[in-house]
Amino acid sequence: xxxxxxxxxxxxxxxxxxxxxxxxxxxxxxxxxxxxxxxxxxxxxxxxxxxxxxxxxxxxxxxxxxxxxxxxxxxxxxxxxxxxxxxxxxxxxxxxxxxxxxxxxxxxxxxxxxxxxxxxxxxxxxxxxxxxxxxxxxxxxxxxxx
Numbered sequence: 001x002x003x004x005x006x007x008x009x010x011x012x013x014x015x016x017x018x019x020x021x022x023x024x025x026x027x028x029x030x031x032x033x034x035x036x037x038x039x040x041x042x043x044x045x046x047x048x049x050x051x052x053x054x055x056x057x058x059x060x061x062x063x064x065x066x067x068x069x070x071x072x073x074x075x076x077x078x079x080x081x082x083x084x085x086x087x088x089x090x091x092x093x094x095x096x097x098x099x100x101x102x103x104x105x106x107x108x109x110x111x112x113x114x115x116x117x118x119x120x121x122x123x124x125x126x127x128x129x130x131x132x133x134x135x136x137x138x139x140x141x142x143x144x145x146x
Contacts, residue, residue, distance in 0.1 A: 022104065023104035023106055023134070024132045024134075025133050026132060026133075027133050029123075029124050029125070029126055029128060030125065032069050032072060033069060033072040034069055035069060035102075035137055035138045037095070037101060037134040037135055037136065037137055038066060038068075038133055039067075039131075039134050040130045040132045041067045042063060042064055043057055043063050043064060044056075045128065046065060049079075050081070050120065053118060054118055065081050065082055066081070066082035067080070067082065067128065067131055068095075068114050068137075070139055076122060076124055078121060079119070079120060079122045080114050080115050080116055080120075081115045081118055082112045082114055083115060084110050084111065085113070086113060087115060091144055091145065091146050093142045093145075094113045094145065095114070095142065095143070096108070096111055099137065101135020102135055102137065102138075114142060
């Protein structure tokens with residue numbers, strides 16, 4: 001989403017102090033860009049995108065995982081599922097807990113691991129139902145644990 005999204009928003013939302021208004025919004029994938037983080041993506045979506053490799057949650061009260069946009073081009077997006085559990089084996093890429101996400105000011109309450117081993121494509125005309133915008137964290141600033 002970066003700052004490119006804001007060119008398409010109504011004038012009343014273009015003021016940087018109004019960015020938090022887009023937090024928790026459903027935003028069409030055509031406006032997504034590298035570093036965007038979304039929550040509420042159903043485990044069934046991840047099962048389909050990863051051809052059954054993504055480990056679905058067995059808890060009834062938790063059946064979603066965040067989505068991180070690794071890169072964006074005219075042809076589409078590269079996305080990864082995220083989790084709060086440290087994946088094995090290393091290396092591990094993550095967004096540290098306590099950081100303030102750009103564009104929304106949302107504070108990450110815990111570390112979010114980016115499952116780059118499950119990275120895959122997403123067309124910009126595809127719909128990811130239930131994905132809510134959380135904020136932006138630049139991919140080049142991801143922490144790496146070796």
